[in-house]
Amino acid sequence: MRLADVVLDRIARGLDRTWTYEVPAGMEISKGCRVRVPFGKGKAQGIVLAVREANDAVPSGLKCIEAVTDNYVALSPLMVDLGQWMAEEYLCFPSQAYKAMLPNGLDSEEPTVVLVEAVGERAKRASKKQRLWTILRERGPLLQTRIHEEMPELARSLRELIKEGSVVIRHELPQRLPQSIAPSPFTLTTEQQQAAERIITSAPGSVWLLEGVTGSGKTEVYLQAIESVLRAGGQALVLVPEIALTPQTVLRFSERFINMVGLWHSGLSPAERTKTWHDVRTQRISVVVGVRSAVFLPFAKLGLIVMDEEHESTYKQEEHPRYHTREVAMWLARQAGVKLVLGSATPSLETAFYARQGLIGWIRLDSRVGDRALPPVTVVDMRHELKEGNHSIFSSVLQDAVSEALEQHEQVILFLNRRGYASFVLCRECGKAIECPRCAVTMTYHQHEDALICHYCFYTTKPPRACPSCHSPKIRYFGAGTERVVEEVQKLWPNARVSRADRDTLRNRAGYEALYFDFVEHKADVLVGTQMIAKGMDFPNVSVVGIIAADVALHLPDFRRAERTFQLMVQASGRTGRGNRPGTVVVQTYDPDHFAIAHAARHDYDGFYRQEIEFRQELQYPPFANLWLLEVADASVQEARRKAERVAHVVQSLLAYGCEILGPAPAPLPKLRERYRFHILVKGPKSEDVYHVLRELEREDFGCRITVDPYYML
Template sequence: MYAEVIVGIQARRLDRVFHYRIPLELANKTALGSQVIIPFGHKKVSGIVVGFTEKPDVNEDKLKEIISVKDSEPILNAELLMLAKWMSEKYGALLIDCLRCIMPAGIEIKMQEKYCLGPGVNRQSYELLAKSDPDLVKVVKILLDYPEKEIDYKKLLKLSDDEEKTRNHLKKLIRMGLVQKKQQSTSALKPKTERLVSLTSQGQALTEEEGASLLKFAPKQLELFNYLKYLNKPVLFSVLDSKFKGGLSSAIKSLEKKNLVKIESKVVFRDPLENVVFPPSVPPELTEEQKMVVEEITDKFRLGGHGVFLLHGVTGSGKTEVYMRIIEQIIKLGKQVIVLVPEIALTSQMIERLYGRFQSQLAVLHSGLSTGERYDEWRKIRLNKSKIIVGARSAVFAPVQKLGLIILDEEHESTYKQSDSIHYHAREVAIKRAELNQCPVILGSATPSVESYYLARNNIYGLHTMTKRVGKSLLPKVKIIDMREELKSGNRTIFSRELQIEMDRALREKEQIILFINRRGFSTFLLCRECGYTLTCKNCDVALTYHFADKILRCHYCGYLRPAPSQCPSCGGGAIRHFGTGTQRVEEEVKKLYPTARVERLDLDSTTRKGSHEQILNRFKRGETDILVGTQMVAKGLDFPKVSLVGVVVADTALNFPDFRAAERTFQLLTQVAGRAGRGDKEGRVIIQTYNPDHYSITTAAKHDYLSFYQQEIKIRKQLNYPPFTQLVRILISGKIEEGVAKLANDLAFIIKNSLSEKQELLGPSPAPLLKVREKFRWHMILKGKNTNDLLALVKKGINQVEKNKLIGNNQIVVDINPQDML
């Protein structure tokens, strides 16, 4: 039996299994999904066992042996390995990248190169070498001067004058025996342990009187002994440390020497919900629509097998309660449930709802947790200690053993699409994973993606609809304000007269307000009114956003910062003005209008600290904030009964994007943010400010009319041959030299065009709308066709050809299946 291993090196030419002999001493440890250390060429590398075979692909005498197995048990089970292989085929990604994507952060074994001086190399030999080869000796001097015996490879290169020369010198010095190279694996994450202190059998046998006599000259030891005797159970060292101030360690050591106490280690789980209290909730009575949906879906999954159900319910219709009733039945069957939310910001509210109903059966998985917390949550799930897993996109890979249901809340959100590394869509992965486990998937949304709704209307998915809000609350009344008319009438402020009247009324009646604008910062850009110069990012082809509070200009793509100038850097003039509107400016204008109102802002800039997002929302929930200004963070899934007014400051932001989904995104955002109003006893009102009052995405959103929007949008998609009527593959080429990027894009396009069938189409290549991001120029092209696999085959053929012809150079090619944005 031979192991099939995927090596931990990112290279397309190595994207296949390599066969290794399994030494006898590792036969019982080497399992499917294990991490291993293997020899590969002249190096040791990490790898993952993905299979076994009786017949290797090379002569058995040439096979190398696995060096070591790094896990006590496999980190990936057979189902997750199958999922990784499917992702590799579906998204045209390297299998090693897919495996890493599924593994929890920090658990992967990494090999580290270190260098040290050879035996007998010292200052004297250095001086001799310096005379014969002064250039070569520079590396030896770095090693001699370094305070530690060994130096990391990357550190060594940083300390050198010329990295390329240093690499060559190292090879020569190793051949001469003057420098030695060592490889070692970095330790992966380990379970957290805490010390437990308890009485030994001898200590337990002592009476209090005997203990007092024995320890009469050691009062601290006696106090500790009596406390442990009283509790009669092991106690955490950290608990004792907080109770016995000072002298605890020496007291324990003394008692240990007398064989009265013992110290043991206990594995504990880092719990992100440890200090959070959620009161238990009582299940409310379901509405008729909720009852019908719960019955329809549960009847279908009782029959067994895989199925996808689209739950289309208006905002406030009680979709979360439907989820919980179905989850309850899945748990009774002894199975586990994964609940996905589109971003970390929404996990706290979903956790509160689920914890209130199901208490400690929850686990949380998202990137906002520490690496240790995520690792422990991953372990709890794998050990079947958690029945419900809540998290953002990556929680779809939770290592559940008995998967019974996956729920995607707000399934339309573009944040379910991974934007770097592997461009996977969590919705597609969830559906495939449910298929592998023969269990259902529920996709929930008030504004389903056009693709999902199309599949539901064509009976590929089950369609379940809820048209009414829970209780007495009604959908809010929406009014569209034409800002062109406001300008004509002399109103040059960012707030229409109607919105100001409604804000006056809401504050007077002690109600809460949400103001939405999908732009961070104070203004969109700074411009010189004398010469027309716009301040742009030095690394990206975008205008810098002005942040008023810090008086800085920031790039929201690469993070570049610079102080806001008082004079134009181009002409030296003083007519620098800021244009456009962002969240900071809205916040400032609101504070000027209503100086006594309590105003807060919710965007990426205001939530950089851990827990700050929850703190802002909790203050708003408790009524400590009157007006909440925010980006799309305030538009999704939040439920605040005291909010009676929502103001959309600028509704046109998404409409102006060069993307065929622009109208859909606008409709979804407006409908979702409008849905935050009127969820309690008060009637909700929404003011939408726009310069495109007749656009169908805005007029249908104002009427809460998804069906009318869908009917108009689907006609346009069909005419232009866009999804769901075709499949798209975007190829993005990037690099530091624009001419090289453009040449590679044209060379690749030429190869692909020569292989196109009649029903396939290639758009481009052309410069990407964002030509430069993080110092790299970007060109792209779009492939259209009915079958994704056929399109991917064309792309792979093209990439293989340019690789073979050595045309890629230092440029990068990224393949994105059915992209969520075209920027």
């Protein structure tokens, strides 16, 4: 008798364990197969963790597996082990980890293409049917979709030929298109060549930080390393933090690796995702460019992972399983011998620390390609602008720079990490801001919709004519968002063509691609956007970058606030001076002396790192300790506080294992989606003892949400 240990596709306490089933005689089954099993009075899907021979102590009354779902193994043994590791590391159910690895609506059989083929003989009477039959006889089997696309007038004739038996249908796996590697159009700098050689010649499983200033040619180093992997018969994964970066990245990689590149992000349809998933598994695709979930694709021969802009917070998944892509990629490097390259001009403090401690390899690119200089940065103190009587969004320095660029037919990027028209609406009589009734946050005014919108729960309402609190008509709009910046640009430079890039204007893949190519082709003169345009994009005609409010994030209750401010400033600054034109950057701030802004203005990562790492060590924040954010929430503030106090009582035992416990306290956003929230922060070393206590919290009915290594503290 054979037995199979199965994890059920059920997300519920008490079911998060393995269940043992008998394997019917003759059934072909292995680790990683999806199966259908009886469970209770119904049926359930599951993943096989192991298949083993039964010993003498077989439990009585075991049920049998009913069927193997697919004609292929859905998860490789490596991915099964990864799911188990994720469940332990991120305190989630194994089924949640496996759900993240498999696309929704995955076919039980690999998708095939439909071919139509002429058979036998047919009387040669002139007709549409005879014309189509002759085409198929002369040209051989054709894709049915091709006939519908190229000869739609013959679609009815095709159906009639199939019905009479003169044409037959065949289902086949898609053919692999002819693939090739184009030579690089660039001559590598000495720094680039040395960097590529170090990665290519390194041992399997090596992890590298590729730290290169903006415009230093990190992408070409990636391409060289990938080419080496492909020529050895392997596959490569390129991770990007934003869907906005995929159009230009895919274009660059597709031109180099012809018919080898696939795309993976949330904007794909279920059918597209399923096709890509199978193409990766069967090696019809050798390179994938994708966002964080692409790390779970079923590569048959993965040799290299490139994680571009590795510092970006979007690599952290905020819902279960709350993994960080970097840590998953490092696990794959250790367990499967996959080389990993972490690339950034502004590495995360954790990655920079690992490199400087010699825990991972460290490669630096200190010069821009073509010996182009990094753009000079002018920091404008907006307090002085107000004293001089300038109440505009734009400082006089920025206005002059934009005017000059437009006169020279150059392009401008204006960066502001706030969307909407106004950040908040305030009553000048009583001083109260209009808040979301479901969340303890101010609502943002969007002029285009003429609506107040909560950016957390998306509650929407019309702006009031009078204050809801004191009924005064003295309502005023404060702060600026991207929508307001666009309006001001159009007032000051009425002939300029303006594009806007934020979550309100870019909702799908077509929007991202249109934005990128329109701006590259100079169909717009000024691009106003949020952080999605501050990184990675290469616009050679941009000569001015204006950072409207550099200190937006500096006052958030988040220990990474200085790091994020520095990174956004440097990344945004790097969008200029990348072509033949020299660039300039204007940074507007009310806090010009803050060390993050001062170091970013000098492009001084080392100086920023030294100052920030001292702060982290003093307060024992990552990378010097691990964090666990515990959150409880309830519709009643009293009940939420009571739950938080119960959780705090349980975690007091962690003090014995060297942990520090902060809280409970109301969350920085104390009410969200009509639920009151309390936070407890645990800082300390990772150990089995610590995880044992945290797992008990997950298993008990405390309603406690635990985030390992949180990236959002709000």
